[in-house]
Amino acid sequence: MTDLKTQHLLTLAHILSKGGKHNFVNVTTTSLGKEIGKSQQSASLHLKELESGGFIERIQSGRKQSIKITHKGFVELSTLHNLLSKLISKSSNSLTFTGTITSGMGEGAYYMSMKGYTKQFKSKLGYVPYPGTLNVQIKEKKFSEAISQLSNYEGIKINPFSDGKRTFGWVKCFKSKINNKVDCELILLERTHHDTTIVEFISKHNIRKALKISEKSNVKVKISILDNFS
Amino acid sequence: MTDLKTQHLLTLAHILSKGGKHNFVNVTTTSLGKEIGKSQQSASLHLKELESGGFIERIQSGRKQSIKITHKGFVELSTLHNLLSKLISKSSNSLTFTGTITSGMGEGAYYMSMKGYTKQFKSKLGYVPYPGTLNVQIKEKKFSEAISQLSNYEGIKINPFSDGKRTFGWVKCFKSKINNKVDCELILLERTHHDTTIVEFISKHNIRKALKISEKSNVKVKISILDNFS
DNA sequence: ATTACTAGGCCACGAGTAA
DNA sequence: TTTACTCGTGGCCTAGTAA
Numbered sequence: 001m002t003d004l005k006t007q008h009l010l011t012l013a014h015i016l017s018k019g020g021k022h023n024f025v026n027v028t029t030t031s032l033g034k035e036i037g038k039s040q041q042s043a044s045l046h047l048k049e050l051e052s053g054g055f056i057e058r059i060q061s062g063r064k065q066s067i068k069i070t071h072k073g074f075v076e077l078s079t080l081h082n083l084l085s086k087l088i089s090k091s092s093n094s095l096t097f098t099g100t101i102t103s104g105m106g107e108g109a110y111y112m113s114m115k116g117y118t119k120q121f122k123s124k125l126g127y128v129p130y131p132g133t134l135n136v137q138i139k140e141k142k143f144s145e146a147i148s149q150l151s152n153y154e155g156i157k158i159n160p161f162s163d164g165k166r167t168f169g170w171v172k173c174f175k176s177k178i179n180n181k182v183d184c185e186l187i188l189l190e191r192t193h194h195d196t197t198i199v200e201f202i203s204k205h206n207i208r209k210a211l212k213i214s215e216k217s218n219v220k221v222k223i224s225i226l227d228n229f230s
Numbered sequence: 231m232t233d234l235k236t237q238h239l240l241t242l243a244h245i246l247s248k249g250g251k252h253n254f255v256n257v258t259t260t261s262l263g264k265e266i267g268k269s270q271q272s273a274s275l276h277l278k279e280l281e282s283g284g285f286i287e288r289i290q291s292g293r294k295q296s297i298k299i300t301h302k303g304f305v306e307l308s309t310l311h312n313l314l315s316k317l318i319s320k321s322s323n324s325l326t327f328t329g330t331i332t333s334g335m336g337e338g339a340y341y342m343s344m345k346g347y348t349k350q351f352k353s354k355l356g357y358v359p360y361p362g363t364l365n366v367q368i369k370e371k372k373f374s375e376a377i378s379q380l381s382n383y384e385g386i387k388i389n390p391f392s393d394g395k396r397t398f399g400w401v402k403c404f405k406s407k408i409n410n411k412v413d414c415e416l417i418l419l420e421r422t423h424h425d426t427t428i429v430e431f432i433s434k435h436n437i438r439k440a441l442k443i444s445e446k447s448n449v450k451v452k453i454s455i456l457d458n459f460s
Numbered sequence: 461a462t463t464a465c466t467a468g469g470c471c472a473c474g475a476g477t478a479a
Numbered sequence: 480t481t482t483a484c485t486c487g488t489g490g491c492c493t494a495g496t497a498a
Contacts, residue, residue, distance in 0.1 A: 006236045007491070016317050022325040022379075022455055024372035029463065039493050044464055059372045063462035063498095066372045071382050081314040087246050088311055095252040142254035142289045142296045149252075152301050225252055237472070259482065269474045274483055293479095293481035465497075472491090478484075 002053040004076045010036050011046040012055055012077060015067055021074060024059060024066035095223045097143035099136040100216050108189050108200050109133045116161035116168060124156055125173060125185060129202035136219060138197050148196040150174060151188060153225055160190065175224040176201060182210045186223055232283040234306045240266050241276040242285055242307060245299055254289060254296035325453045327373035329366040330446050338419050338430050339363045346391035346398060354386055355403060355415060359432035366449060368427050378426040380404060381418060383455055390420065405454040406431060412440045416453055
């Protein structure tokens, strides 16, 4: 059983798009070549090889030809489709990393207690955060690199606001779980230099207390990422 | 913006299957090579090109490397997936052809009136066919070729039965519409030589009368095909 | 107009090997 | 062990052209 060459994939897909699942459709090698971004000669060769591989059937009368996808050919496309479906749906939407608790209030701690933010936290997260933030230092480069890409995602968006004198930037929250135990949110601040070796968390609870941990403890963090992009 | 080469598709899919959507995963070129059915050298080159194309990110420390798919890389796979989804779901599940009414009772006409069949027609099609069958002769080779592939599909299956003396084979029915007007079923008989230049139809109505047509009239037939295979 | 052959360039791949 | 270089082979592709 000959296998479908990856180079022929697009060609086969194009024939299907022409309606060639059950009916013979008229296709010229010139037009097919243009559509798949190759030459007429390549299209001709593709058809020849697809035919000998049993992926399409051809009827040629004189200089015209009609083409239809075979069952085998359709199954081949379906198989690839199913493979991708599984990969895409089953690929984990979480980011896991380890780090150590570090001191310092964190740049966001003060701002996160402002009314303009807490009101939104209450309605969008369902709670007003415990005062202060938990800071976790990331040591491994692969983790901080991965975290830096979080900014591509929307997360839960807390809108900017103004108190009349100045404005305060947006905050993105990402549902997280520390040590597989305490629910919290990782926060990304608009107005922060984007150093991702230290990340901040807010929570309904006093995280340190809930985890019974102290300075320099190692923690494992799992962040949920939804597929809406900014 | 560099484009994803089709040869790299499988490689990228494999990285995703390893969990590399958000996290950096450890992958050796040797193992990756085996998994994609290529050499270690090819895997190495694939990674290099995927990286320079912006589809993956790599962190290399000494002889080990960690890999993560970029947003762009994931979008690329998603795009292909969506393309296939549309093609597969929107590809027409019907076969259309033209032919001419022809005389002769048709091989199936007599058998189709037998109780063992009519009982099943009543329950599975919802009606007892008008006596006799309509025969349509197919002239164009591309149509008879397409019809010959109908046997790969289940259709509506009428089971074989026995009257004590002999057995009568199965019948497959395919919902059809003639001249965009009369509902009927194309029938494929187990015990018929598989000549697909003449096809038979049964219907609740007298098809000729309903269409007001006679011998040698041209008709256009549309057959619905469901995706269950025999 | 059409399909598809031949010739030649270029690229993908793997073997060998370095680091 | 690892990654990735160089180099030779084979296969994909296009131009030219026949039919």
